[in-house]
Amino acid sequence: MSLGPFLKLSTSASGGQSRRRCLLLPALYRAQREPQLIHPVDAHVGSQIRTRRRALNLSQPELAARINLSVQQIQKYETGANRVSASTLAEISDALEIPIIALFPSEYQEREQTQRLSNEEVALIELHRSADVESRKLLNNLAAKISEQARARSTLCR
Secondary structure: OEEOOOEEEEEEEEOOEEEEEEEEOHHHHHOOOOOOOOOHHHHHHHHHHHHHHHHOOOOHHHHHHHHOOOHHHHHHHHHOOOOOOHHHHHHHHHHOOOOHHHHOOHHHHHHHHHHOOOHHHHHHHHHHHHOOHHHHHHHHHHHHHHHHHHHHHHHHOO
């Protein structure tokens, strides 16, 4: 009787008694893990950590000491073999004196930059929120009219 790829039940008779025992098949000893694939973002983040560390003339032991990690862990992060947790990523970015987003690929940076509001946009939102309901309607209508005129002008200029 077989129990999966690694175990097999064996019955043997000794002295008229039947004994059951569990045998480990050789496959268990040879079981090799599939090579783990490194996600491209993990590899990029690790590469950026290494690049910035070198730009600051920091050694791996110095960076490890700054964030209270082992040198081996820094090596694994830099090669992408281990993923960097959010809290560790924050500590590394502080130690390397760069924003976290700078460690990510450019498409993530562009996405983050397009979602950031300018000071004027933030001020406009605050004004809108502080207005009463009737004033908000007027502001929305005004913004819609301005937007329509801007679109009309841009289509005429083409």
